[in-house]
Amino acid sequence: MGFSSDAIPEGLVVRLHRRHLLRKQVVPVNDWGRLSGTQQRLAAFLLSLRDEGNATLHDGAGDGEGLLVSHDAAVRLPASVAEAIGVPPLTSLSITLSFEGLMTDPDGHIRIRWYDENTQAIRPGRCGCIVSWADGRRRGRLSETIFRLVEAADAYNASEGQPPAARISAWMPVQNGYRDVTGRQVKADDYLSHLTLYQAGAMALDVRQTADGPDFVPIVMHREKAAGQTDDEAPIPEAAEDPSAVVRPRDAISDALLPADLQQGFLQSFVRETETRQAYVLGRQQYLVIEPGLRSALDVVRQKRRASRSEREEFVRNPRPALAGALKREKAAVPGLEAEADGWEERSASLLLVETHQYAERVIGLEIWQKPSLPWLQTPSGQWMPERFPVRIGSATVVMDQKESEKIVSGYTMALEAGDGEMVVQGQRISTEQVGHVLESLGLARPAAAAPDPANMAADGGEAPASASSGATDLGGDGSDSALPAERQVLQILQNFEGVDYRMSHARRVSVLSNDFPVGSLTRSLPKPHQEDGFRWLAEAWVAGWPGVLLADDMGLGKTFQALAFLAWVRKNRSRQGMAEGVARQPVLVVAPTALLRNWIEEAERHLQPDVLGKRIDAFGYGLNRLRLAQPGEWAQEDSLDVARLRSADWVLTTYETLANHHRAFARVAFSVALFDEAQKIKMPGTINTQAAKAMNADFTLTMTGTPIENRLADLWCIMDRAIPGYLGELKGFVKRYENGAEAELEELKTKLDRPDTRTPAPMLRRMKVDILEGLPRREVRKVKMPMPPEQALAYARARLDAQNGGRRHGDMLRAIHAFRGVSLHPEKVENVDPFDPASVDLWVGKSARLMQTMTVLEEIAARGEKALVFLEDLTMQRIFATAAATKFALASTPAIINGSVPGERRLAIVDGFQNAPAGFDLLVLSPKAAGVGLTITAANHVIHLSRWWNPAVEDQCNDRCYRIGQHKPVTVHVPIAVHPALGEASFDVTLDRLLENKRSLSRHMLRPPVEDSDLEILFGEAVNAA
Incomplete structure (x- = not known):
């Protein structure tokens, strides 16, 4: 009834x-x-x-x-009564009145123009206080004051042709209506020269986090946008007769009644007043009319803005009780309605308040950044540095090796003890704090509990973190962001470190599309069988209501194509349900390393039908500069980017660094999907990059990485805590249970991730190329053990004797391992070779087992006219080797080098040149960490590991630069192994190979970290203590 x-x-x-x-x-x-x-x-x-x-x-x-x-x-009915009897909500239309002629002339006329939310002129039909447009599909009612003014204008127009006295009489109601709307009299000399009226019947709150808790201002809206709407934009519920049964949160800025400049003008008046007026002057002959109930609600907002922090936080969480209380006090009960007994004030409050997308529920405030103290999460000790690599410390690029690192650590320790704010590093004065951040990230200094985000400087190649200045290790980044201040305020979130403070749950989502891969309708490329399965898994997880998932497919399986098809499918789903345009739009956010952003654009153009992802905004590079806004006072960080433009996009591309630097602006946008590519970028708990990612407000999160465990199992926890917060419990308990767990615990964790039950899609999908790809050519790994020449064998024996006579502390063992690694590559300094002299090159090569085998392999590759990738860490060795190879093989130019000093765009240009080069022999020299992720180099079908990284996951990433979808030739991975003639299987290279293969085998069958604390002791023991 x-x-x-x-x-x-x-x-x-x-x-x-x-x-x-x-x-x-x-x-x-x-x-x-x-x-x-x-x-x-x-x-x-x-x-x-x-x-x-x-x-x-x-x-x-x-x-x-x-x-x-x-x-x-x-028009005088209470809003709750009007809705209950089926009266349309307050119309979203605005009107302009202008006078033509003289008021007393027989042909004097008031022209009324109507405009929709997009300021498009329309011709609605009006029946009393009800207007209809869009061929009758949309209806709305007029507020009392505007209804009376429009009625008076129509009555005046109806008197056309009558004598002046009749016209004056008909004019008087217009005069009264104008005064009621604006509070002013119409001047006799201009009558209604041009009058624009907006009517506000509802509001939303635009919330900003400040150091003193939340602040908020009202965004006026028409009543149509309030809860309980029945327009045709409502989504289709899964099991309801009426699509309007589902109420969606709105976007305060996108849905605002007023243009941005007029809204700002209203706020300037609002914050100065102690009481809300009936109408506001917005500009010359522009007025905002406030409905009576809304005036009471705005008074509550004004009062709460001045309240205590706890009261403001409670109001932001649930404003309706305060609004209902104010309505009850002002008008306890409409005669005959018994509002107090029936709760009509709560209903009225719900009609006045538009639920809008604000910060994610996980965001709880704003605070000065302090790195959290996690004493139970120690840096794994089984790591060693490459032979020589660059890091960025402040504005300086410092080349690190074992000797230099010890020197810098010693100087840093003395500077801390002396309380010096600066120290000298390689002749440059650098902030002691910045040096500490870098040393901490490399595992060479203990974490400081109150330090800002550590410089995420993986050897030779990570992107510059939010707290580091832009430069050589930035790989492009923003291109313009300067270092962030140590006192930077960041959004505070519920962390789940020592308790599950936040779990994100979600009801099942409605889908009106098939879960099958959308070939033809959305994509132009044909998927492989495993990509069809992956897409179906994503769609089923989305429908099932998962807050997010982890797509952890092996590198080269086409995760990007699967993800793009899914994003297009989600957008079409939302479009079919009226949620992809206008007020209901929620853009997609894609976050990726700089070097991959162009790949996302190109893959979308290659695989998707035109415009299925809609309007793209590039929040990086030059595109970021176009998004920047002047910093307006105290809310500079929230408004550092044009949030309105971000909200108007269909998909947004940005980098991890930009997201961290501008996270307070990005956090104000509600995203339908947030996708984090190479999600190992947010594997470190308690860093700004990770915290910024977790502060984003997304309905669904897709994390993607081929290496979900890069160093330790806590990496996996951190990524999953963005995808499904709370699913793996608290970090402390996770570390205790699994990081040193036996096979039973690791199998339990794997089951929880990829086989939780038979009714729900798994939250993680991981497939390996070797298991599913039938279309890829054969891949062979050739390991050739090469005896060390005399000079190298002698240098190795000396290093072993030094290790046997040395200590057994962690630092002693690390020094020994570094010595073994360096000698096993080459026993002499590179300064002893002239890479342009063939004789000098032959002599230099002849002193290294690995180099001799590498040159032999390259000769075979050259004879076949094929291409190779050579992975090598030592920067000086890279240059010498590339030049020496050009000399030995009489190449027209020196092979290109990709390492951490090469910007992202330059890397892509090098790869493009290599990919598109004519058939024939060629090679690239690459650093494992800088070039091991994000590059597709299928022109090469040979990979040579001249030096090996300590982590099998990183080595596999290097192999997958050429062994991936798009490769048509058999691929050979060459691993030259230097063997001491007397020690044989106890040689360092052999021991390392044995350890890496064992780890690689274990990781295929269970979730095991590729690096463990025991690795260093195993390597040291086998290399030093063997008989």
Whole structure:
């Protein structure tokens, strides 16, 4: 049983219906007195209108009996009553009135123009206080003051052709209506030169986090955007008869009634006042009309802005009780409605307040950044540095090796003890704090509990973190962001470190599309079988209501294509349900390393149908500069980027560094999907990059990485804590249970991730190329053990003797391992060779087993006219080797080198040149960490590991630069192994190979970290203690 209303010229006909068999039946007005509960109180209120002379009995010639409420009375109905009897919400249209001619002229005329939310001129139909447009599909009501003004204008226009006295008489209601709307009299000399009116019936809160808790201002809206809407933009619920049963949060800025400049003008008046007015002057002849109920709500907002921090936090969490209380105090009960007994004030509050997308629930405030103290999460000790590599410390690039690192650590320790704020590093004065960040990230200094984000400087190649200045190790980044201050304020989130403070749950989502791969409709490329399965898994996880998932496919399986198809599918799903355009738009956020952003753009253009992802905004490089805004006072960080433009996009591309630097602006955007490519970038708990990622407000999160465990199992926890917060419990308990767990615990963890139950899609999908790709050519790994020449064998024996006579502490063992690694590559300094002299090159090569085998392999590759990738860490060795190779093989130019000093765009240009080069022999020299991720180099079908990284996951990444979808030739991975003639299997290279293969085998069958604390002791023991 329920009420309905229909507009006719005389007023609104209100009828009460009840279901009788298969049809609705009208209940006579005289029977309304026998109703009970809510319907009885509503009927009593309506009948009181009849007693007051504002309504009459209506018999609609076969439509059944109803109550005819005059339009004058209808515009005065409380909002909750109007909605309950089916009156359309306050219209979203704005109107402009302008006068043509003289007021007393027979042909004087008031022109009324109507505009929709997009400021497009329309011609609506009006029946009293109800207007309709879009071929009758949309309807809205006028507020009392605007209704009276429009009625008066139409009556004046109807007097055209009459004598001046009649025209003056007809003009007087226009004069009164203008005064009621604006609070001003129409000047005699300009009448209505140009009058624009906006009517506000609802509001949203635009919330900003500050150091003193939340601050907020009202965004005025038309009532149509409030909760309980019934427009045709509502999504289709999964099991409801009426699509409007689902209420969506809105976007305060995108849905605002006023243009940005007029909204700002309103706020300037609002914050200065102690009481809300009926109308506001927004500009010359531009006015905002505030409905009575909304005026009370705005007064509450003004009062709460001045309240204590705890009271403001409570108000932001749930504003409705405070609004309802104010409505109750001002008008405790509408006569005949008994509001207090029936809760009508709560309903009225819900109609006044638009639920909008604000910060993610995980965000709890703003604070000065302090690195959290995690004493139970120690840096793995089984790591060693490469032979020689660059790191960025402040504005200086410092080349590190074992000797230099010890020197810098010693100087850093003395500077701390002396309290010096600066220290000298390789002749340059650098902040002691910055040196500490870098040493900490390399595992060479203990973490400082209050330090800012450590410089995420993996040897030779990570991107510059948010706290580091841009430069050689930035790989492009923003291209313009300077170092962030140590006192930077960041969004505070619930961390889940020592307790599960935050879990993100989600109800099942509605899908109107098939879960099959959308070939043809959304994509132009044909997927491989495993990509069809991966897409179906993503779609099923989305529908099942997972907050996010981890796509951990092996490198080269086409994760990007699967993800793009999924993003297009989500957008089309939302579009079909009215959620992809206008007020309901939620963009997609794609976060990736700089070198991969162009790949995302190219892959979308290659694989997707045109425009299926909609409008793209590039929040990086030059595109970022176009998004920057002048910093307006105290809210500079929230407004550092044009949030309105971000919200208007369909998909946004950015880097991890940009996201960290501008996370307070990005956090104000509600995203339908947040995708984190190479998600190992957010594997470190308690860093700004990770915290920024976790502060994003996303309905669904897709994390993607081929190496979910790069160093330790905590990496996996951290990534999953972005995808599904709380799913793996607290970090402390996770580390305790699994990081030193036996096979049973590791199998338990794997089951939880990829086989949780038979009813729910797994939260993680990981497939290996060797298991599923039938289309790839054969791959062979050739390991050739080469005896060390005399000079190298002698240098190795000396290093072994030094290790046997040395200590057994962690640092002693690390020094020994570094010595073994260096000698096993080459026993002499590179300064002893002239790479342009063939004889000098041959002599230099002849002193290294690895170099001799590498040159032999390159000769075979050259004879076949094929291409190779040579992975080598030592920067000086890279240059010498590339030049020496050019000399030995009489190449036209020196092979290109990709390492951490090569910017992202330059790397891509080098790869493009290599990929598109004519057939024939060629090679690239690459650093494992700098070039092991994000590059597709299928022109090569040979990989040579001249030096090996300590982590099998990194080595596999290097192999997969050429062994991936798109490769058509058999691939050979060459591993030259230097063997001491006397020690044989106890040689360092052999021991390292044995350890890496064992780890690689274990990681294929269970979730095991590729680097463990025991690795160093194993390597040292086998290399030093063997008989």
